[in-house]
Amino acid sequence: MSQIRVTQTKSVIGSKEKHKRTVRALGLKRIRDSRVHEDTPQIRGMIRKVSHLVSVEEVK
Template identity: 80%
Template sequence: MKITQTKSVIGSIEPHKKTIRALGLKRIRDSRVHGDTPQIRGMIQKVQHLVRVEEVDE
């Protein structure tokens, strides 16, 4: 799964900021590839308004 940050975390609550950092994202348009695990899916669901998710073949 390719996760791309699409919006700023400025003004977001602290748990959302920490979740974005835990996903390895630092700035807008920053992307990371993660495996499809329940933990990653839960993190994405928590910050779905700040990220875009794409399925990729690894």
Template identity: 75%
Template sequence: MSPLKVTQMKSVIGQKGDQKRTVKALGLKRIRHSRVHGDTPQIRGMLHKVRHLVHVEEVDE
């Protein structure tokens, strides 16, 4: 599976604490900040939890 590019699109201000921690664990620090992660079940679960705050796209290796 190809890597996933995760971009934070919305602020974590006003979100629940577990969602803030999940965004931080994904390595995102601010709006429009991006990180590339491997496509694993753990990452997919984290992305599902904060799907309303991030944008996800597949990238070529």
């Protein structure tokens, strides 16, 4: 499977608690923090939920 890099671009301050927990579950702790994940439907669903807080790019 391919891999994707997820980067937090905005703060979770003022966000819903579910969104805060989703960002944390992706392994992100602060702005400009990045993690590489396998491109699975579960990860894509989490990213879709917090798409306004993160950016995504493919890793080659």
